[in-house]
Amino acid sequence: MTQLPLFRFALVLLLVACTAPRLARGQDAAAAPAIVDSKDDLAKVFELGARLERERRWADALTHYEDANRHHPNQPDIARKLTLARAHYDVCRRYSDSSFATTLVALTQQDAIDIYDEVLLKVNTHYVHQPNWQELFNRGRNSLEVALTEAPFIERNLAKLSPQEVGSLKQELQRLAGTAVVNDRRRAIDTVYSIAATLQQKFGLRAPAAILEFTCGATGSLDDYSSFLTSTQMEEVFSQIEGNFVGLGVELKTEPTGLNIVNVISIGPAFEAGIRPGDRITSVDGKTPKQVSSDALADMLRGAEGSQVRVEVLGRDGQTRSHLITRRRVEVPSVDEIKMIDEEYHIGYFKITSFQKTTPRDVDAALWKLHEKGMRSLVIDLRGNPGGLLKAAVDVADKFVMDGMIVATRGRSPREDFDHKGQVVGTWRVPLVILVDHDSASASEILAGAIQDHRRGSLVGEKSYGKGSVQGIFPLNSSGVGVRLTTAKWYTPAGQPITGNGVTPDVLVRTAAKPAANADIAVSANAVPPAPTEDDILRAGLQVSRANLSKK
Structure with missing residues (x-):
């Protein structure tokens, strides 16, 4: 297993569109005030969502419902819409991936069921929670039902069928799967094999296409971060790790x-x-x-x-x-914009855009560069940082934390339980300010949480994203495909869980919000970096740095 623990839902990929559509937000994003579930708010959410669904803009619908779910976490209708949008998006994304098409053509029914078997085995062995086999089967069936409504799936697999015949196929799927009792892995495999064979015989739907939908639906339903990975997505993940x-x-x-x-x-x-x-x-x-x-x-x-x-x-x-x-x-540089941002107070600054293999080395280089310029205080910008490697986050935190706990991971298997601790040697003692926003996630939250809990510096900005889980990347034995599975949850040095909570800054800065109903798409903060005079969070961070230096 290669560990890629700490990317949140959206993996920001260079060169191609993201695996998921969500990108880092800019300073015009909403802060984190308490949201009241008013009828007007919810009506706008569902109105925009319905329009995006009608237009089959599933990437935008997924982003929209994910935002809505964060602001209205107690609305089951929004959660259901989010699940549905994700299922549609995943089908369309798979069928636009040429590597998936190549894999699908090459598979026999036995090859496909072997992949399903291997995926279920890895879920049973490594997933953070005990799997519910009936639920995994049902979600796989739902994935195939969704695929039967999407043109890319129909054009590739059922081009000769009329809409009425596709409807009959769906009814047969519901009949076959509706009464199936699946209480263990073996039963899931046998049931899916039988359903796929029947649909191929009666309607000409190739069994591998049906089985892969059961596979993708099962993994994608585990949580927001677990998923099936095509061979292209596997390459992207490892490229991201390497930088x-x-x-x-x-x-x-x-x-x-x-x-x-x-x-x-x-x-x-x-x-x-x-x-x-x-x-x-x-x-x-x-x-x-x-x-x-x-x-x-x-x-x-x-x-x-x-x-x-x-x-x-x-x-x-x-x-x-x-x-x-x-x-x-x-x-791909993971540390950017290295500069003395305040020459009078000798305040250094750099931005960590992600946590990859090279990040600890890149941070070292930035620290020495600023040290040689006379740095007396340091601002580290983690805004928009979606996460990355657990080890990279721990190694960066270790540069500033003298000793003690940096992060603890806990999983269903004792092999996933580990306490990552700081080492005294090589610790930088420069005063710190960490900038965070609601898109600072996972590995970013490990660094921010460690700095805060050890009182090593001040956190300034918005409440962070709140992704406190660890994922592993598991290559499968054939076809170059793999799965990403949540294997553990992580906790700050003070023992606080981050999932759904995030890290709350010491200095909370509220930024102006754009009305959600007027903006279909979020824009990355990396597109046009704000100037310091236009940046409330950076301005507040500099004020904290100057105040700390003035006390000495």
């Missing part, structure tokens, strides 16, 4: 009209071609969103190192330009 990938060096957000450029790596080929945040890719190798889905368009940006791709880009100036770009390996 490099082959591609153009862009972060994208899929839209019906194209691919919005959220961020561009300054040392990547896209930047060198003149592509900037705010631009939009409207065509890839001659294909437009009118011909293929935006997810499929993003998939076309992938390719081997040294290969070329032609993109049409609509610039912020309204001009469309054509670029022939050569794909190459791009190093």
Whole structure:
């Protein structure tokens, strides 16, 4: 198992659209005041959600319902809408992934059931909670039912059937699965095998397609962070761990009209071609969103190192330009904007964008660079940081915590129980201010929680996201696919659980909110970094740093 414990729901992936549609938010996002479940608020939530569903904009619907669920956690109707939107999004995303299509074509019924068997075995062995086999089976059936309403699934697997025949297939699925009693792993495997064989015989639906929906539905229903991973998604995960990938060096957000450029790596080929945040890719190798889905368009940006791709880009100036770009390996910096942000008080600053293998080394380099410039206090910006590797977060926290607990993990298996402690050697004693917002998640919350609990510095900003679980990446034995499973939960040095709670700053800063009903899509904070004079959280962090220095 390779441990990738601490990415929240949204894995922010460079080069292609995210595995999930959610991206880091900017300073115009809502703060964390108490939300009253008024009828007007809920009516707006369901009104916008219904429109996104009618337009089959599942990525935006998923983001919308996830936001709504966070603000209205006691509304079961929103939770149900969120589950449904996620199921639709997952089906469409899988079928826009060329690697999934390749896998599906190559599988026999036995190959597919072997994958289902292996996935259930890993769930039984490693998942943080004891699995409910009936529930896993039911969620798999639901995934197949959802797939039967989505054009990409029907076009690939049931192109010869009329809508009435597809409806009959769905009725047969409900008849076969509705009375099934599944109380253990073996029964689940036998039942799914039988259902898939019957649907293939009666309707021509290839058994592997049905079995993979049961597989994906089972893993995706465990929690918000567990999922089936296609071979392309597996490659993306490991690229993220290593901090490099082959591609153009862009972060994208899929839209019906194209691919919005959220961020561009300054040392990547896209930047060198003149592509900037705010631009939009409207065509890839001659294909437009009118011909293929935006997810499929993003998939076309992938390719081997040294290969070329032609993109049409609509610039912020309204001009469309054509670029022939050569794909190459791009190093993704995890520590950015290293600078002395206040020369008078000698306050250093850097932003940690994610926690990958290189992050501890990158932080070391940033610390020494600022130390040589006379740093007397340090501001570390974790806003918008979605998380990353557990080890990287622990190693960074260890640079500032003298000794004692940094984080504790607890799982169903004793093998997942571990206390990560700080070491005295190499500890930096510089006064700290940590900036957080409601998109600071997981590994970010480990660092923030350790600094706060050890009274090593001040937290400034918004209440953090609240993802306190650990995921493991498990490659499967065939087809290059895998699963991501929640294996444990983690706790701060003070023993506090983070899931659903987040870390509350010492200095809470409220930022202006945009009405949710007027904004369909969130924009990444990385697109246009705010200037200090426009940034309430950074301004407050600097005030805390100056006040601390003035006391000495």
